[in-house]
Amino acid sequence: MKETMRELTTSSTDPDATMETAVEEKDSYFSNYGHHGIHEEMLKDEVRMDSYELFITKNTEIFKDKVVLDIGCGTGILSLFAVKAGASHVFAIDQSPIIHKAVEISEREWG
Numbered sequence: 001m002k003e004t005m006r007e008l009t010t011s012s013t014d015p016d017a018t019m020e021t022a023v024e025e026k027d028s029y030f031s032n033y034g035h036h037g038i039h040e041e042m043l044k045d046e047v048r049m050d051s052y053e054l055f056i057t058k059n060t061e062i063f064k065d066k067v068v069l070d071i072g073c074g075t076g077i078l079s080l081f082a083v084k085a086g087a088s089h090v091f092a093i094d095q096s097p098i099i100h101k102a103v104e105i106s107e108r109e110w111g
Ligand SMILES: C[S@@+](CC[C@H](N)C(=O)[O-])C[C@H]1O[C@@H](n2cnc3c(N)ncnc32)[C@H](O)[C@@H]1O
Pocket: 030, 033, 042, 043, 071, 072, 073, 074, 075, 076, 077, 078, 093, 094, 095, 096, 098
């Protein structure tokens, strides 16, 4: 307990250490999302994917002829649904290296 309190006190009073920890956590968050496995798991989650697909493709009035911004697109699957629902443009961004896979997939789909 004493040790924990000391750690908390140290990190909360040392802005450089706090910043360093935050940067490390951010880097590890995005590098984790760079691995294909985590995306494969999300894509294989049928309840999750069916819910997104149904919502997007059954509510075309929200997407038709609209410009869509997919922030945190991962593999780009939700962007793909938005295109399917009639979006005129879809901008897909992701901070992690998975974006390269998204680019590869979109080039394969739409050239
Ligand atoms: C839970 S995954 C969802 C991926 C995708 N939308 C899907 O449904 O399969 C979240 C994604 O958002 C990205 N992300 C999180 N915060 C972000 C940010 N601030 N800027 C860009 N991408 C971000 C992660 O790198 C990760 O690929």
